[in-house]
Amino acid sequence: MSALKPSLAASAVLLASTFLAAAPAAPPARAAAAHPIRNAAALTGNALYGTGRLPRLACPERPVREGSAASARQYVLPLFDCLGTSWAAALKKARLPFSAPRLQFISRPQRVCGEKWPKNAQGLYCPSYRKIVILLDKHITREAADLFLMDVIAHEYGHHVQNLAGIERAFNRLRYRNKSELYEQYRRLELQAECFAGAFMGSIWNSLDRTSDDWRYLLDATRESGDENSKVRDHGKGRNIATWLDRGFRAAAPDACNTWSAGASRVATAPA
Template sequence: MRFSSLLAATTLACLLLSGTAHAASAYPIRDRVLTANKLYRTGELRASQCAERDVKPNDVAAAKRYLTAVLNCLNRSWGAHFKRAGLPFTKARIGFITKPRKYCGDSWGSTSATYCNAERRFLVLLDDSLLEDPSDLYLFGLAAHEYGHHVQNLTGIARAYDRYPFRNKTELNEQTRRMELQAECLSGVFIGSVWDALRERSKEDWETLLEITRNSGDEQDKIRSHGRGRNIAVWLDKGFRATSPQVCNTWTASASKVS
């Protein structure tokens, strides 16, 4: 469904694809790779060009071209940002399927897309529900969110998350929400940095994406893994307005902000 969630892109993706067990520990989060990562001190993403390609409803070929073009923008923007910050960078890759299949060692589930740390690639399920009305920014935001997981992978955040201990399911779910909400914030950072280049888009387009996001999240699912829709929208908009990873430190945010 269109309102299934922008973050349905990775239903427990970082947890399930890692294959890493967690041990017991206490809060707050104390791993400095998570709480004080160099990423937060890299400054704003500089404005860059990113022209959207045409995409029509239920047109798989056009959707592939559209998403590949967005990925190219993401690689250019984040690649230049990492270079200025003196951080190592590797481009992300993208793949497409039209039917769910096992990926990166796990069954597909109900996700729209999934990033695989080991492959540094995300796979997008181009099914009828995703392509029924691609006129909004949903596809753009989907790619930007998955790339947020790539940024987490490159900066060691993904590995630190994989190994971080938890005492119970409640703590595990909160850690997963921090991971997912950070990826959403990073997607907002990118979208904000290229917003002026999206000349066909208006404030209403952004508000529509926020509304889609508010009508998504854990309220639509039994798994408390991505956050409530209103919180997802808050982190997305926060990144968009700041265009800097500095505001995306979900690991030091209060529990209520990642609920």
């Protein structure tokens, strides 16, 4: 684990879910606290951004039985393999090494990688263990057919890609002057992982038996799942998360996901 930042907590993905209360209407924008990222080429100019579109893979979804963790697991495994094929190709183009992460399923929150399971997290990536952990509890298995589970595994895989590409390491080395700057850095990391998830989903979309309504449903739910629902301001406001997810999806390429160079409003959290 890094001495500077507790990476584990930053790697949780909140489940985009309809059972969360709707966020109130957005109040007027505050003056954005801008903390541009400087002197960190691994973040703002990573070789991954020059690799073009992810390969158009055929990665059809397996049917998933509502409420069945065993079935959800069988749904995730082929996606996990496709994620490996896809990102291995991108990293190869960037002349970066690839190795698949470890993958663990749990059925209830428990300690993983020596840390307490973060509240509301559906998945987790442990950088120092190179391990993805997916929580297959009743919340996710109930909605497994709605692209949430694909988003969760693709998001956590996005963190693994960040780790392999040196982004995680550069993130850990970033200095910050105050909590607001620190949390903006977390959000840049999280929003990039979500954008990588979108890029992967865009790259396999034509092989899925899905409609644009399915995608809109995921975006709508994502808009309701941001920092508005959390005390910790580390993932971004729901609208920003959905925007980066969709941006990655439309480009199907990691160069759409340079959150480190984006302006402060695009990585903003929700008003307190």
